[in-house]
Amino acid sequence: MGYNTIKQWAIDDRPREKLLLKGSNALSNAELLAILINNGTANTSALALAQQLLQAVDNHLSRLAGMSVEEIRQLGIKGLGPAKAVTIVAALELGVRTHSYQLQTQTVSSSKDAAQYLKAQLQHKTVEQFVAIYLNRANKIIRHETISTGGITGTIADPKIILRKGLECNACSLIISHNHPSGNLNPSNADKTLTEKIKQAAALVDMALLDHIIVSHEGYFSFADEGLL
CATH class of the missing domain: 1.10.150 (DNA polymerase; domain 1)
Structure with a gap:
């Protein structure tokens, strides 16, 4: 043939x-x-x-x-x-x-806006990454930082590093995020504890934690939308 x-x-x-x-x-x-x-x-x-x-x-x-x-x-x-x-x-x-650049030029006015940007950055990653995006008073993204990269099962985020990066760019607020390569969007107890720790620490330097968003190829989970902030 x-x-x-x-x-x-x-x-x-x-x-x-x-x-x-x-x-x-x-x-x-x-x-x-x-x-x-x-x-x-x-x-x-x-x-x-x-x-x-x-x-x-x-x-x-x-x-x-x-x-x-x-x-x-x-x-x-x-x-x-x-x-x-x-x-x-x-x-x-x-x-x-x-895709990330197009989203970065937009105003972040909801968890959906932030999730679109973060999914473009993270959903295809095969290992877990923890990132922070910093915003000005107009809710425009002024900085994107990868805080840590871990293995398939997890990563570690240091609140001191997260806040220092925000202070360096005079951010008024921030959104933290990490991906779940497994696709599971449910936050762990460790995720909840870390979120509260970062929220309290950010408040001490007049920086608002707007959300913690978990992303995967299945979608996203917003702490703010679920009343966990």
Whole structure:
């Protein structure tokens, strides 16, 4: 049975030509990845490689966005070498940064606004990270700090570091956040204790803790919305 390369497909079915004719919105995730992959192997098209890659991450782009070059290579997909993996990692990181920048320029007026920004930063991470975002009087984000990075099961956040970073940028308020790579959004007792400690310490320097938001690929949990602040 003969193997047809993408160049032998109808023009409307070729990812590059389809993008030129119809725009990027008309392409599936696999077709967009196929453009990044550029070429396949002797027996597999770039689109087929893209489909295999998506299947390997259960069709979760956020999971793929959190993977390193080595992690993509460890999936064992023949035809996805280091050069292709580098291109994919770089392109997805640009997407994450673009989305984060767009959200950062907006006013944070609700937990939903903050969660959108924080999810763009954290939901694809495979290890737990604790971050703080600092806001001015107009509720604009003026600083984003990664406080600590832990293993798969947790991380440690030092209230002294969190407040020092806020004082350095003259923040009026802050929002703390961490991700749960497992997807579980329920706060632990340790999460609740730490939140109260940071809230009390921030109040001593006239800085308001607006929220503690836990994010994952499943969604987000807001301490403020749940009456835990």
